[in-house]
Amino acid sequence: MDITMRRAAVAQFKVEMLRTLRNRRFVFFTIIMPIAFYFIFTSSMDSEMQVGGIDWSAYYLMSMAAYGVAGSGIMTLSQKFSKERSQGWARLLKITPLPSWAFVVSKVAAQAVINLFMIIILFIVAATVKGVDLSSSLWIESGLWIWFGSFSFMAIGTLVGTVRNADVVQVVGMIVYMSMSLLGGLWTPTETMSSTMQVIAHAMPTYWLGYEARNLIGGGTFDWMGVLVLGAYVIGAVILSSYIMKKQEAV
DSSP: OOHHHHHHHHHHHHHHHHHHHTOHHHHIIIIIHHHHHHHHHHHSSOTTOEETTEEHHHHHHHHHHHHHHHHIIIIIIHHHHHHHHHTTHHHHHTTSSSOHHHHHHHHHHHHHHHHHHHHHHHHHHHHHHSOOOOOHHHHHHHHHHHHHHHHHHHHHHHHHTTSSOHHHHHHHHHHHHHHHHHHTTSSSOGGGSOHHHHHHHTTOHHHHHHHHHHHHHTTOOOOTHHHHHHHHHHHHHHHHHHHHHHHHHHO
C-alpha cells in the first residue's frame, strides 16, 4: 500500500471516529443506556445478592458491557452502511484513492476503538461508584473477551445494513438488537428462565458474550463453545452480507 492510499485510509478512519462520536443515538444506546440500566438494576436489588456465586454488581456489569458493544455493532454500523450505500457514497468512493477494503476496515476499526473505550468507561464507573472489586487480570481478561466478541456484532450489523432503506434498517436493527439482548440473558439472568428459554438463549451470541465474561470473573474455566458460536455468527453474517451486496450491485 503506497503512501497516498495509507493516508487516505487513516483519514477515513479519523472521519469514522468523529462521525460515530457525534452520533447522539450511538452515545445514548452504547454508553448512556448501559450505564443507566446498570445503576437501575444494581440499585434495585440486594447489594449482597449473588448469581452463580458472583456478586450481582459484577455479574450485571458484564451483561451491560456486552449489551453496549452489541448495540454499537448492530445499530451503528448497520445504519452507516445503509445510508451511505443508498445515497451513492459507496460508489463515489470508488473513484477516490481510497481502496474499497479500507472503506469497510476503517468503519470496523473505528467502531472497535470506540467499543474498547466504552468498556473501559463502564468498568471504571462500576469500580469507583459501585465498588466492584476484581483483580487486574480479571478486569483485563473479561474486558478483552467482550471487546473481541464485539466483532461478531459488527458482522451482524453489516448484514442488517444491506437493507437499503435507512428507516427500515433502524427498525430491523432495533428488533434484532433487543431480541438478542433479551433472549440472550443480558437483561435478566438465564438462571431465572424456563428450560425452553435457556435452550434458546444458548443459541444467541449475546448469551455467550456475557456468559464467558461472567465465567471468567467467577473463577470458571474458559468455554470454547462461546468462540465457536460467535465465530459461526461472523462467518454466516459475512457470507450472507457479501452475497446480498453482490446481488444488489448486479441489479
